[in-house]
Amino acid sequence: MSSFLLEIVTPDRKVFGEEVSMIVVEGVEGQLGILPNHIPLVTPLKIAPITVKKQGQKDQLLAVHGGFMEVRKDKVVILAESAELPGDIDVDRAKRAKTRAEERLKQAKRDEFDFRRAERALQRATVRLDVSNK
Structure with a gap:
């Protein structure tokens, strides 16, 4: 191949x-x-x-x-x-980042910029955790 x-x-x-x-x-x-x-x-x-x-x-x-x-x-x-x-992913750090992003998403509903930043941070943390678990 x-x-x-x-x-x-x-x-x-x-x-x-x-x-x-x-x-x-x-x-x-x-x-x-x-x-x-x-x-x-x-x-x-x-x-x-x-x-x-x-x-x-x-x-x-x-x-x-x-x-x-x-x-x-x-x-x-x-x-x-x-x-x-x-192997380069710090799982504990990714879990903390995910928790912080989820908290910011709850608080940032009035501010579009903060909401988008928190949303991207949550996506990055979730991808890191998905990749590290497989």
């Missing part, structure tokens, strides 16, 4: 760079499955886990917190605001 290079890059570092056989991402328009030789495209990504599939190996999840994906014939580059491998 053929493969392609997947690179996940944040402003701080290159989080992932390996040959993979398929990825599944959550774009703003919906879920996308990318295989080798996919047509070129650029799309914004949601705050969601990315599933990485490699030949003969168990699927791997990564926490990706927004950004853009560029698909080329033999390479996919994800430029993410932040991204984490499951």
Whole structure:
């Protein structure tokens, strides 16, 4: 089976760079499955886990917190605001962040800006917990 290079890059570092056989991402328009030789495209990504599939190996999840994906014939580059491998996630910190975000959501109903910030913080914490649990 053929493969392609997947690179996940944040402003701080290159989080992932390996040959993979398929990825599944959550774009703003919906879920996308990318295989080798996919047509070129650029799309914004949601705050969601990315599933990485490699030949003969168990699927791997990564926490990706927004950004853009560029698909080329033999390479996919994800430029993410932040991204984490499951082993890099501090579960206790993510649980505390989730609790804080839920509290802010309850209090921020009158202020649209605070509500959106709390909503994004809750999404990030939930993705981290989902990825760390699998």
